Amino acid sequence: MRRNQGCNPLEHEMARRRFLTSTVAGAAGIGLVDTHAQADQLKHQQKRILQVFLQGGVSQLESWDPKPGTVHGGPFQAIPTSVPGIHISELLPNIAQRMHLLSIVRSINIKINDHEQGRQFMEKGRRVGQFPYVGAVASKYLATPNSNLPGYVHVSSRGLSDVAGGAAFLGAKHGQLKLEGIKPPGNLSAPAGIDAVADASRDKLRLQFNQRFADRRSKAMTEAYDASYDQAAGLMERRAMFEGTASKKDLERYGTHDFGRYCLLARTLLENGAACVKVTHHGYDSHAENFNFHLEQLGEFDRPFCMLLDDLETRGMLESTLVVIYSEFGRTPKVNVRYGRDHWGTAWSIALGGCGIQPGAVIGSTNETGTEVADREVDASHLFHTYLQAVGLDSTAEHDLPGRSIPIGDPATESIQELLV
Amino acid sequence: MLISLTMIACSAASSVADTPLHKWVDMAVGMGSVGFENVAADDAGDAAFARRLYLDLTGMIPSAEQARRFLADRSTDKRARLIDQLLTSPQYARRMQYEFDTMLMERRPDKHIKSDEWRNYLRQSFAQNKPWDQLVSEMLTADGTDEKTRPAARFLLDREMKTDTMTRDLGRIFLGRDLQCAQCHDHPNIEGYLQRHYHGLAAFLNRSYLFTDPKSKQTSIGEKAEGAVKFTSVFTSESDETAPRLLDLPPIEDPPAAEEPYTVKPDKKVRSVPVYSRRLQLAAAMTDPANVAFRRNIANRLWALMMGRGIVEPLDMWHAENPPLRPALLDLLADTLADHDYDIRYLLRELALTKTYQQSSQYNGDAEDSDAAHFAVSMLKPLSPEQLAWSMMQATSLTETTLKDLKAKHLAAGTEDAEKQIDDPLWQEETLHNALKAHVDTFAGLFGVVGIQTSRFDASADQALFVRNGAALQSWIASGSGQLTSRLNMLQPPDLIDEFYFSVFSRPPAIGEIHFVTQFLEQQPDDRESAIRKLVWAALSSAEFRFNH
Structure with a gap:
């Protein structure tokens, strides 16, 4: 039944939704209530997610699943870590010292070798159809009430197109706010001559107009429109957060390059109540010169990420923050003629830790040469369930959407139980 | 209901009845049946109708003066006359240019054809009311070598002649079917999206390629004389091959191979031209009456343009599991459009004349949201980025003041015929467009979506x-000479409020609204001008302004 369809569009969802409404409708009411109560409880506990996306597809052989000395192993060595028995690539020396905070899943097979489709699957936990991203789900169910920040913030140096910010049917409010690096969003300051009082009074007037218009009219679109103004207001109130310059000490630790600064901003955003912060580190699509690229890229990634991990831990936030390091896929074991590795969804790894995750574990394995999953095969739908259950959300429940019956995670799969605390 | 549908079927086939299309449409939607009338909304009223129509047919709200003039008109046929007037305005061609550019190119960046040339080609086409089948034929036939027809080649050339991209978009945009999944296998969930449909379409194009002239660097479409399309299902491993074909229509077999298959032989330096071109069969096959999907697709898209939702929705997702909400209605529209030589203006006119189009967006009683899907209540349509930009500039009188300046400048330049020119609607539209285009581009960049377009609304x-x-926006709201704020500042309530409502909301204020705005102005501690600026800003950012309702 689960075949590689290599497809993404809507019609699957539509066919599927029809199926679901006929079979799950009876359970919908109960599911909704449960989810709702769950959301309130979670908001109280303030759990959150940090996603570090290594865009382009990091090589599992140069990171979490090294195979030195084998036919496809490449030139880099495996080094021991703070967890006896776990070895990772020598390109990640700082992470190796903190392996006891993280775990690895080495047996991912998503059967997709396309950037966009792989990325969508990893974010949505569904191969096809318009479903919300992990971050949008976090925004809906984990965001603290009265948080002034959009729930889902993405820090990236360049744009990747995310339809509706990944919110799908959860609505624009839960779509990602995309920040171009550490640049504050544009138009963050009220125009000259409009102070806070004047701004509030004109905004009140806007709402009065809206209230009149809402009379006996469809609410779906007007509510989404209103929500965008609430988020804008929240961002304006937090302007200082974007304008605050990093301390010298922080910059020494994190580094002054872009990714270091993104990690610092991520720390600030998480501390200020964002439900999901995604930081994208671009440039892992190493079709040529794979080894030089990874040496450089992972060299830039390893230290700032570890500083962020340390800060989350020392500030007592790690136990309530799920940390995930992922890509859209891995890279081919076979090295091509340009010393590159190509797209590879068949047998690759991610790392995760923090909230709800058993630390120091390795889930699954690949065969000796890394060409196939040998044990405990999982795909992005299993990971999606696992992320959400790690932050205490029942991913098998239905979304909190009146009149609709949509399971949060793919009902055909389940979480990686042994990875959860 | 059954009787009326049978009648519709007859009329579409033979066009016997003298009954105009818009009456048949209302019947096919359900008007006259008790169940429908119980939930149907009231008539929208003249003001709401005029705003809606100006937005749909000219791409911006009416000026306060235009709105007032329409309301003051006492004649009974004024709605029909306004429809005719707007459909022949230069603004109509611009509006269609924006809509069809977005539909056909989905806000892709320029690659090989300058988008200005392409947009001009579209606008001229709509100004001439070029039939849709002719427009599509031109786009699918032009190869980019003739300067005159080169802009039409953008649909193919700017998709880089990539067979998969072109095939998918031909299916989506001209046939209403997203066949992407059928590239690798018959669709697993959708009966009727078959691998041979995808590859039949691909076979028209897979011999064609992007040719770059080594000297001029200009790109055009070259084609080889050989290259078969074979495909294998990734599920069943069954293989097949196909000649070009449209969905389930018979394949178009190649003629017997000529002794010399090329007019221009393939060579790195020249664009190869085969004696028999598969690509040049596409336009005729696409627009052939036997290809029902072609007329249904455009009828559905034009309906969605006016009503806010397709009869099949999403617009590119027609299949057995997602049938039209009103199959007879869609066939009626499609067949009548084809009978009228794909006259887009005719269909839009008839749609605008329907009661369905002219009903209110406010429910009656406790009707549910879902009824809008069945066309009993007018849907809210989010303004496109272009509509939003132009409407904001219209509401704040930027259009009016800019045009006034441009006219004065043109006169001052002393060109021959300048006096006559400045009264020419086409000169006015083009000059104003060029002057304010940069603003429209800013809105398109911020509010537009690059890639597959959906009818869903999103706000960030x-x-x-x-x-x-x-x-x-701040500068438009500022009190420059002739701009809305300074105009309002010279008035007192209730005139001020009347002018404000007509300028921004294209309607007179209700009594309660006069009261509420007067109160607001009185309560403002600071000077009146800044109070008016707040008022204008709040109205421009309101939902009533953001949507076509």
Whole structure:
């Protein structure tokens, strides 16, 4: 039944939704209530997610699943870590010292070798159809009430197109706010001559107009429109957060390059109540010169990420923050003629830790040469369930959407139980 | 209901009845049946109708003066006359240019054809009311070598002649079917999206390629004389091959191979031209009456343009599991459009004349949201980025003041015929467009979506920040000479409020609204001008302004 369809569009969802409404409708009411109560409880506990996306597809052989000395192993060595028995690539020396905070899943097979489709699957936990991203789900169910920040913030140096910010049917409010690096969003300051009082009074007037218009009219679109103004207001109130310059000490630790600064901003955003912060580190699509690229890229990634991990831990936030390091896929074991590795969804790894995750574990394995999953095969739908259950959300429940019956995670799969605390 | 549908079927086939299309449409939607009338909304009223129509047919709200003039008109046929007037205005061609550019190119960046040339080609086509089948034929036939027809080649050339991209978009945009999944296998969930449909379409194009002239660097479409399309299902491993074919229509077999298959032989330096071109069979096959999907697709898209939702929705997702809400209605529209030689203006006119189009967006009683899907209540349509930009400039009188300046400049330049020219609607539209185009581009960049377009509405914080704090809007709201704020500042309530409502909302204020705005102005501690600025800003950022309702 689960075949590689290599497809993404809507019609699957539509066919599927029809199926679901006929079979799950009876359970919908109960599911909704449960989810709702769950959301309130979670908001109280303030759990959150940090996603570090290594865009382009990091090589599992140069990171979490090294195979030195084998036919496809490449030139880099495996080094021991703070967890006896776990070895990772020598390109990640700082992470190796903190392996006891993280775990690895080495047996991912998503059967997709396309950037966009792989990325969508990893974010949505569904191969096809318009479903919300992990971050949008976090925004809906984990965001603290009265948080002034959009729930889902993405820090990236360049744009990747995310339809509706990944919110799908959860609505624009839960779509990602995309920040171009550490640049504050544009138009963050009220125009000259409009102070806070004047701004509030004109905004009140806007709402009065809206209230009149809402009379006996469809609410779906007007509510989404209103929500965008609430988020804008929240961002304006937090302007200082974007304008605050990093301390010298922080910059020494994190580094002054872009990714270091993104990690610092991520720390600030998480501390200020964002439900999901995604930081994208671009440039892992190493079709040529794979080894030089990874040496450089992972060299830039390893230290700032570890500083962020340390800060989350020392500030007592790690136990309530799920940390995930992922890509859209891995890279081919076979090295091509340009010393590159190509797209590879068949047998690759991610790392995760923090909230709800058993630390120091390795889930699954690949065969000796890394060409196939040998044990405990999982795909992005299993990971999606696992992320959400790690932050205490029942991913098998239905979304909190009146009149609709949509399971949060793919009902055909389940979480990686042994990875959860 | 059954009787009326049978009648519709007859009329579509033979066009016997003298009954105009818009009456048949209302019947096919359900008007006259008790169940429908119980939930159907009231008539929208003249003001709401005029705003809606100006937005749909000219791409911006009416000026306060236009709105007032329409309301004051006492004649009974004024709606029909307004429809005719707007359909022949230069603004109509511009509006269609925007809509069809977005539909056909989905806000892709320029690659090989300058988008200005392409847009001009579209606008000229709609100004001439070029039939849709002719427009499509031109786009699928032009190869980019003739300067005259080169802009039409953008649909193919700017998709880089990539067979998969072209095939998928031909299916989506001209046939209403997203066949992407059928590339690798018959669709697993959708009966009727078959691998041979995808590859039949691909076979028209897979011999064609992007040719770059080594000297001029100009790109055009070259084609080889050989290259078969074979495909294998990734599920069943069954293989097949196909000649070009449209969905389930018979394949178009190649003629017997000529002794010399090329007019221009393939060579790195020249664009190869085969004696028999598969690509050149596409336009005729696409627009052939036997290809029902072609007329249904455009009828559905034009319906969605006016009504806010397709009869099949999403527009590119026609299949057995997602049938039209009103199959007879869609066939009626499609067949009548084809009978009228794909006259887009005719169909839009008939749609605008329907009661369905002219009903209110407010429910009666406790009707549910879902009824809008069945066309009993008018849907809210989010303004496109272009509509939003132009409407904001119209509401704040930027259009009027800019045009006034441009006219004065043109006269001052002393060109021959300048006096006559400045009264020419086409000169006015083009001059004003060129002057304000940069603003429209800003809105398109911020509010537009690159890639597959959907009817869904979405709003983001950065858009709201732009409206709240962006410099453009602030300068439009400022009290420059002739602009809305300064005009209002010279008036007193209730005239001030009347002028404000007509300028921004294209309607007179209700009594309660006069009261509420007067109260607001009285309560403002600071000077009156800044109070008026707040009023204008709040109205421009309101939902009533953001949607076509």
